[in-house]
Amino acid sequence: MSYSRPLLVFVTAIIAACVLSVVAVGGVAAQDTDLTVEIDPADPTFEGDGQTVEVEVTNDDDADLIFPLVEVPLRDGLEIPDDRRSVQGGTEFVDGVAVHVDGSVEDRSAFVDDSTFRTGDSLFIEGEMIEAGETRTYVFDLTVSSTNEVTIEADVRPLNNEENNVRESVSVDPVAFGTLEVTADGAIEISGNEIDETGTGSLVVDVPGGFEYDVTGELSLLDGELTIDSVGVAEYATESVAFSDADPGSATTPIVIAQTDDAEVIGNSDSRSVTRGDAETNTLQTVEFDATNSGGTAVLALEDEPTLPMHSLDSHSVHDGEWLARSDGSGVSTVTLDGDFDETVSVTLEGYPIGDVTLSGTVTDDDAATIAANLAAGDATLEYGDVTDDGEITAVDAMKIQQYHDGNRDESYDVTGGA
Numbered sequence: 001m002s003y004s005r006p007l008l009v010f011v012t013a014i015i016a017a018c019v020l021s022v023v024a025v026g027g028v029a030a031q032d033t034d035l036t037v038e039i040d041p042a043d044p045t046f047e048g049d050g051q052t053v054e055v056e057v058t059n060d061d062d063a064d065l066i067f068p069l070v071e072v073p074l075r076d077g078l079e080i081p082d083d084r085r086s087v088q089g090g091t092e093f094v095d096g097v098a099v100h101v102d103g104s105v106e107d108r109s110a111f112v113d114d115s116t117f118r119t120g121d122s123l124f125i126e127g128e129m130i131e132a133g134e135t136r137t138y139v140f141d142l143t144v145s146s147t148n149e150v151t152i153e154a155d156v157r158p159l160n161n162e163e164n165n166v167r168e169s170v171s172v173d174p175v176a177f178g179t180l181e182v183t184a185d186g187a188i189e190i191s192g193n194e195i196d197e198t199g200t201g202s203l204v205v206d207v208p209g210g211f212e213y214d215v216t217g218e219l220s221l222l223d224g225e226l227t228i229d230s231v232g233v234a235e236y237a238t239e240s241v242a243f244s245d246a247d248p249g250s251a252t253t254p255i256v257i258a259q260t261d262d263a264e265v266i267g268n269s270d271s272r273s274v275t276r277g278d279a280e281t282n283t284l285q286t287v288e289f290d291a292t293n294s295g296g297t298a299v300l301a302l303e304d305e306p307t308l309p310m311h312s313l314d315s316h317s318v319h320d321g322e323w324l325a326r327s328d329g330s331g332v333s334t335v336t337l338d339g340d341f342d343e344t345v346s347v348t349l350e351g352y353p354i355g356d357v358t359l360s361g362t363v364t365d366d367d368a369a370t371i372a373a374n375l376a377a378g379d380a381t382l383e384y385g386d387v388t389d390d391g392e393i394t395a396v397d398a399m400k401i402q403q404y405h406d407g408n409r410d411e412s413y414d415v416t417g418g419a
Contacts, residue, residue: 034060035166037156045172046208047147049081055138055154059130068127070138071155073118077146080112080123084141099128100137108138117155127156147176178209178233184243186218209235217243219257221250221301223326226258226334228297251303251332254289263298263337266290274308276354276389279363279404280411283351283384284314293341302333302347308383309359310349317346355401357385368402387413
């Protein structure tokens with residue numbers, strides 16, 4: 001077998017080591033070693049740099065394996081990443097190659113030279129001695145420059161008996177990339193499948209295709225972030241996510257705040273109805289409106305009315321929904337449309353008891369005092385103060401709330417005992 005210069009230098013060094021061993025112990029016999037070789041590529045393997053490959057070598061023999069050499073042909077779209085290459089004295093070395101030994105990781109010398117059994121170059125790794133019954137795992141990165149199926153081969157042999165080699169191969173189907181395009185008024189994040197990219201305003205990221213990603217946008221309307229979960233991106237495809245922000249207080253009419261396709265709230269289709277509670281039952285407000293979605297995911301936002309604030313989402317008629325509390329104590333409801341949609345959406349918000357103008361959740365004499373103070377100052381009072389349900393808030397409402405607090409009226413503000 002003929003060797004090129006870098007490999008010849010390595011072989012010469014090994015021969016010299018063997019000669020020293022002969023002097024020291026009387027001789028080194030050619031090894032007829034029983035080896036097991038397994039190749040474990042990254043799963044999945046992507047097109048591009050940094051695809052980690054592990055070659056596990058187990059010495060199944062009773063004797064130690066001296067001076068092993070691991071050869072991996074660089075063909076069919078397999079290359080050494082540019083940032084791993086370095087040239088010294090005419091030899092192209094490969095950085096970042098390691099071997100796992102008894103739980104620790106050690107760097108190994110590796111270089112590129114003419115393949116001994118394939119056309120083109122190979123990666124050669126100077127192996128670590130493997131004691132009888134022991135295993136060594138060699139770890140290195142490759143660039144995969146093709147999305148066609150590629151074959152990774154590894155040939156392992158002791159240099160003092162190269163005919164006693166073990167050669168294994170594994171085929172992988174590299175994953176091609178797709179693209180995620182995201183727009184928003186604020187901060188953006190794309191995460192999932194080892195992708196974690198951030199930006200502001202606009203973010204375009206190439207991502208491994210065939211996987212799902214979480215896309216997050218910052219919205220002032222929500223006083224926080226909104227995440228669209230599990231946005232699927234196919235190989236070679238482009239998927240878009242658009243976040244649309246609005247000022248707090250501007251979504252009493254439902255609006256679209258995020259979409260992966262094309263969604264719309266039909267103009268002038270919304271209506272509100274109120275189910276009055278009493279002093280011990282919360283008031284409900286139901287909003288109905290027409291909406292369409294041509295596929296993918298769309299998130300709609302709906303705020304309560306300033307004069308009749310709500311605190312949670314009671315129910316909805318669509319795929320998903322939640323109430324998002326803001327730092328100032330207000331909140332906004334979001335509902336999610338999934339897939340094709342052309343229907344009327346119904347959303348019911350839960351508010352507070354009738355009489356609870358302080359929004360404490362309980363009707364007390366503080367509510368009566370608040371109404372009285374507002375009347376004296378000429379300030380407005382929340383609609384929860386209209387316990388008489390006559391469309392006005394007067395001293396009579398404050399009186400009835402005080403009487404309820406004192407136990408003289410029931411939850412309907414009727415006099416107890418029917419008097």
